[in-house]
Amino acid sequence: MDGDCEMMKHVENFPSFQFLALGQMITGLVVLFVAKQIGLVDFPGFSFDIFGKIWPLPLIYIGNLIFGLGGTQKLNLPMFTILRRFTILFTMIAEYYVLNVKAPRLVQFTVFLMIFGALVAASDDLTFDLIGYAMILLNDFCTAANGVYTKKKLDAKDLGKYGLLYYNSLFMILPVAAFAWYNGAIAKGLAYESWGNPWFLLQFLMSCTLGFVLNYSIVLCTHHNSALTTNIVGVLKNLLVTYIGMFVGGDYHFSWINFIGLNISVSGSLVYSYVTFKKPSTKLVVPKKPEKPVQTV
Helix, strand or coil: CHHHHHHHHHCCCCCCHHHHHHHHHHHHHHHHHHHHHCCCCCCCCCCCCHHHHHCCHHHHHHHHHHHHHHHHCCCCHHHHHHHCCHHHHHHHHHHHHHHCEECCHHHHHHHHHHHHHHHHHHHCCCCCCHHHHHHHHHHHHHHHHHHHHHHHHHHHCCCHHHHHHHHHHHHHHHHHHHHHHHCCHHHHHHCCCCCCCHHHHHHHHHHHHHHHHHHHHHHHHHHHCCHHHHHHHHHHHHHHHHHHHHHCCCCCCCCHHHHHHHHHHHHHHHHHHHHHHCCCCCCCCEECCCCCCCCCC
């Protein structure tokens, strides 16, 4: 989802993020349908019980799209990437209650360090936007829920990773299209004056395609690892974006408190990554016994 939002920054004058979300969903459906027809991928055919198998992923999926793409338009890139750190905290909590796993204490400490830095940076954000903050935090909640429930559905092996991607989009495309038509988002998108510009068309198609590629990568990483590991990878990618966003885009306003908070959060990310990956054989999370949580290092 972070990649979708950053691409939207490059098409920042486009009037409707919901139109872009529809484009990403349609692209995913077309790619997976064609790939299944020619035998590159396989997933179950449609049946009426599939909706029950995939629920609540469609609802979480659309929340991710709406809050992620919408919130990005209201925040500068450094603050966006820092506030996304809350996804990791929400993921740890969700894994504990939904998947019965618990992160080691050192990992928990680095997460709280990232959150502390984010709060310090937010306390002196000169471009503070309440709606933007609320949208990103809701996006964090949806991202955490999506990762945890995706892992749960993948472990159940009912639909597989391709089935999850395909039916997520299939079940939600009509509600999203109806909502976008009702609030005028489709009309705004179609009326955009740059449709005849080849460079804009290339950017729009790239955003739709890369949105699907990113969703597939997230599901694939979660399939082979955990929801928490997937978010760690996202943190590593966002470190560079945090600093580049200070110089590119023109929407970051420097202040020492904000800058120090950003660096505290980034430091937590680096320690988090070091602790997690210095021993590849060490598990990130450990099972929780029914009667009492068990904690290992």
